[in-house]
Amino acid sequence: MFVIEKKLEELGITLPAPLGPSPLAEHVVARQSGELLFIGGVGPIKNNMPSITGRLVRDMKHEDGYAAARQSALNLLSVIKNELGDLDRVAEFVRLVGYVASDDDFYDQHMILNGASHLLNEVFGEKGSHVCTAVGVNVLPFNVPVILDAVVRVTPQKEVTA
């Protein structure tokens, strides 16, 4: 029971408080449809502020971008936990799209997003395996360097309680 929570503890990871949508936005951060849970617009927000702002690599080093992707993935897990009540209900991660604010000559978006992918693999093992599309963009909301959009397959509630 609570396999994933135990794993997080082993790894010394404390999840942040669940991220809501930005105060003025008229949408939600997670929505389940059938077995699929869609989570959108998750960035490296920490205590209601971007943990870092700007573009790769004009404004930050690779490792800062990687850390921003990891922070975004921690927020993603927190949103999922808040939505499902329990991270063990994640049947598998399916897909990430990661947008990386990039200079015109920065070509390593996929390496930055490894900060998110690595966390999912670390915490969920084979269930964390996912498709990832890395995209460079000139700018993102709140001037964050990374935004994640995710699709997760969820175990139906009855299977869990059985």
Next chain:
Amino acid sequence: MFVIEKKLEELGITLPAPLGPSPLAEHVVARQSGELLFIGGVGPIKNNMPSITGRLVRDMKHEDGYAAARQSALNLLSVIKNELGDLDRVAEFVRLVGYVASDDDFYDQHMILNGASHLLNEVFGEKGSHVCTAVGVNVLPFNVPVILDAVVRVTPQKEVTA
């Protein structure tokens, strides 16, 4: 019966003619798979022309971008109606990704997309609640300021006729 049509009438909203794909494009604008309806590439096209062109905020004010997002969402509803025959077959909106053509120092993509989100909430209430990922990009097809990509869950036809 025709709950949504009545709501549109109450709100004084007349849907535009359904948008097709751009004349030379080799794709469709909507495709249903199982219970999910995918709609892609919907922008602020009006009478076969962009209702506005350019980037936020070099070429237009916030309120023009917001209006462009709303126009895109009206087109989205028109496409869905054309596809399903009846907007009451929308079980729920699931996800929007909104791309906003943005200057490098424009960080309010999520506020622009509220123009779309607000319409969905206004017309569909709780069923209109959706995840939204706001992304800034340097340029979009036809030089439009906003493009929407949506996933909607559809009520199976048998349930409706029952």
Next chain:
Amino acid sequence: MFVIEKKLEELGITLPAPLGPSPLAEHVVARQSGELLFIGGVGPIKNNMPSITGRLVRDMKHEDGYAAARQSALNLLSVIKNELGDLDRVAEFVRLVGYVASDDDFYDQHMILNGASHLLNEVFGEKGSHVCTAVGVNVLPFNVPVILDAVVRVTPQKEVTA
């Protein structure tokens, strides 16, 4: 049997070797969830190298971008074949998102992506019909001009063996 393979042969198309994720990336290129197969981050890679690099139209002509989109779609088919064992298991294409590395004043992303859409229609006929969202971005991983993200509906294995 092997309808699609025969079609490829008729069209004189030989699929490339299946693309893996970039060597250092911590994700996979395809993931099935229920009936949906998600494929992400597929670009015009050929023999482990981008077949072309740069942006439309600063670095290449329209026809080179179109060819890059077609090469990306060939890689997409190769990934799908590798994943499913047999392209006849594709029930239908559902959705493409195509990112096109673009100058700030390039507005024909949808025409570039026709290179991918045309191939899907050519090979799969009605089953190849799909929604396509064309997005311009300032830069993509490995400096490729096109990246595709796809959702495909898959025929359950039992139906195929029946």
